Amino acid sequence: MSEAQAPDTRTPKIRLRGLKKSFNGKPVLDGVDLDVMPGRSMVILGGSGTGKSVTIKCILGLIEPDEGTIEIDGRNVLTMSRRERAAVLDRTGMLFQNGALFDSLPVWENVCFKLLAQGRISREKARQRAVEALVDVGLGMGVGEMDPASLSGGMQKRVALARAIASQPDIIFFDEPTTGLDPIMGAVIDGLIVDCVKRLGATAVTITHDMASARRIGDDAAMLHKGRIVWTGPAAELGHTGNPLVDQFARGEREGPIAMELRR
Ligand SMILES: Nc1ncnc2c1ncn2[C@@H]1O[C@H](COP(=O)(O)OP(=O)(O)OP(=O)(O)O)[C@@H](O)[C@H]1O
Numbered sequence: 001m002s003e004a005q006a007p008d009t010r011t012p013k014i015r016l017r018g019l020k021k022s023f024n025g026k027p028v029l030d031g032v033d034l035d036v037m038p039g040r041s042m043v044i045l046g047g048s049g050t051g052k053s054v055t056i057k058c059i060l061g062l063i064e065p066d067e068g069t070i071e072i073d074g075r076n077v078l079t080m081s082r083r084e085r086a087a088v089l090d091r092t093g094m095l096f097q098n099g100a101l102f103d104s105l106p107v108w109e110n111v112c113f114k115l116l117a118q119g120r121i122s123r124e125k126a127r128q129r130a131v132e133a134l135v136d137v138g139l140g141m142g143v144g145e146m147d148p149a150s151l152s153g154g155m156q157k158r159v160a161l162a163r164a165i166a167s168q169p170d171i172i173f174f175d176e177p178t179t180g181l182d183p184i185m186g187a188v189i190d191g192l193i194v195d196c197v198k199r200l201g202a203t204a205v206t207i208t209h210d211m212a213s214a215r216r217i218g219d220d221a222a223m224l225h226k227g228r229i230v231w232t233g234p235a236a237e238l239g240h241t242g243n244p245l246v247d248q249f250a251r252g253e254r255e256g257p258i259a260m261e262l263r264r
Pocket residue numbers: 023028046047048049050051052053054055
């Protein structure tokens with residue numbers, strides 16, 4: 001492969017610099033810096049209400065930050081035209097915390113909702129694409145015709161995963177993918193996430209409080225604390241990083257720097 005054709009593995013897929021966001025004068029993000037390299041799986045950790053979801057929503061264009069830059073493939077999406085930004089965001093997928101499936105639509109329409117809404121695909125092709133995505137997450141073809149409400153929690157998560165991958169995105173966000181699942185189903189979903197992300201060659205960003213899940217899904221991890229990323233490193237080291245904040249959080253210990261701050 002010539003140098004011009006070689007994939008650029010040095011430019012981060014996502015680069016956040018100095019990202020700030022306040023709500024009603026209260027800072028939530030206070031200068032977030034984060035790099036997610038292409039094809040890597042990044043897990044973002046942090047206590048409840050520290051701004052993990054706000055960070056992801058800023059990247060997805062659902063919340064406008066007050067300051068900072070958000071680069072995707074080296075280009076600042078915040079200064080792009082609406083059209084350019086929409087084209088970049090079209091290449092992303094998202095698995096929402098509660099699945100966010102529409103009960104009024106059969107599963108297959110949920111899976112291909114984005115493609116259908118954008119008129120990018122015929123209904124016949126969408127149905128076919130949905131069945132393929134459902135098979136990829138271990139669901140039978142018949143599930144496509146069912147109502148989401150009639151499915152178990154684990155099956156709903158699989159459908160939500162099928163929806164996240166159906167448009168074959170190159171960046172996928174997972175918000176608490178194992179919340180509400182028993183530990184075995186959680187491990188199954190994690191395995192599917194890893195397989196699907198690998199198959200697509202996608203870059204993944206996951207928010208989770210589940211440390212077993214973080215170690216299974218993540219290559220890299222980052223900890224958000226007091227509006228900033230205070231640590232990044234290998235997900236496999238969580239609990240043994242040598243950073244007292246991260247290790248306390250990862251081990252779920254009551255005593256440590258985080259508890260002391262809460263007591264003040
Ligand atoms: N649209 C909004 N308007 C006002 N405040 C908001 C808005 N979105 C988020 N917040 C506030 O920002 C803070 C961070 O919220 P966020 O949902 O990002 O936390 P989180 O780290 O994802 O927490 P959790 O782990 O509990 O899901 C919270 O105090 C929340 O109330």
